Amino acid sequence: MFLTVYLLSLMANTLIIFTVVMEPTLQMPMYIFLGNLSFLEIWYTTATVPKLLATCLSQGVTISLSDCVTQYHFFFSMGATECILLAVMAYDWYLAVCNPVRYSVLVRIPVCLQFSAGSWIGGFISPLLSTILISHLNFCGPQKINHFFCDSDPIYKLSCSDTFLVEALSYTCSSVVILSYFPLTMSSYGYIVVTVIRMSSQEAWRKAFSTCASHITVVTIYYRTIIFAYVCPPAKYNFTIGKVVSMF
Structure with a gap:
């Protein structure tokens, strides 16, 4: 099942990227952002799913500390x-909806590319300090991680070092990122909904909501899972529930 879903995800996202790159009429900010999201999803799932598949097929799968830290950082x-x-x-x-x-004029291709590059740079900088601190932890106990990938809390549980600093930093960083961009995202959709409600044309309603519906669905599912996993207090972390939530 996991292999099938993973392959379907790879094929669908690759097809989207190929279509956006090869079709001149799609060289627009909206589709460039969509291509970036598809490229991101390919690597986001590839950071964890292949190792998960190997774990399902073998009774004794190991991962080196350096690979574990690398997986943590990329994830x-x-x-x-x-x-x-x-x-x-x-x-x-x-x-597009509120100021068509x-x-x-506001969203030109160079501006779009700058926003895209900024997203990638900001994303890779965010967990960098936490990754460096984790790489310096000592692991001297039973080194069996209670997860299907190198998530933060399972790593901390394996360390015999004092993890207070890295836990506090990781928790603060994830909370700041999630609780900063989630309100910004939802406020944009709030303005969109208000603008659409004011439209008198039923066709305009249909077009606006059909355009945004899939994105709102992705945002809702994504943020519900990561808020539960990475904004809830670490002391209440349940490994079984955490694995289920991570799967979503």
């Missing part, structure tokens, strides 16, 4: 990048 970097990119895409929709006359 959280991609997560932070997605938060920023979803906020940027929501702002793009807001300008000036949209082509």
Whole structure:
């Protein structure tokens, strides 16, 4: 099941990227952001799913400490990048719906590329300090991680070092990123909904909501899971529930 879903995800996102790159009529900010999101999703899932598949097929799967730290960094970097990119895409929709006359002036291709690059740079910088601190922890106990990938809390449980600093830093960083970009994203959609309600044309209603519906669905599912996993107090972390939430 996991392999099937993973392959479908790879094929669908690759097809989206190929279509955006090869079709001249899609060289627009809206589709460039969508191509970035598809590229992000390929690497976001690839950071964890192949190792998960190997774990399902074998009784004794190991991962080196360096690989574990690398997986941690890429997973959280991609997560932070997605938060920023979803906020940027929501702002793009807001300008398109609420300010259509000036949209082509405000959101030009160079500006779009700068926003995209900023999302990736900001996302990869966010967990960098936490990654460095984790790489310096000592692991001297039973080194069996209670997860299907190198998530933060399971790593801390394995360390025999004092993890207070890195836990506090990681928790603060994830909370700041999530609780900063989630309100920005939802406020953009709030303005969109208000603007659409004021429209008298039923066709305009249908077009606006059909355009934003899939994005709102992604935002809702994504933020519900990461808020539960990374904003809830670490002391209340339940490994079984955490694994289920991570799967979503």
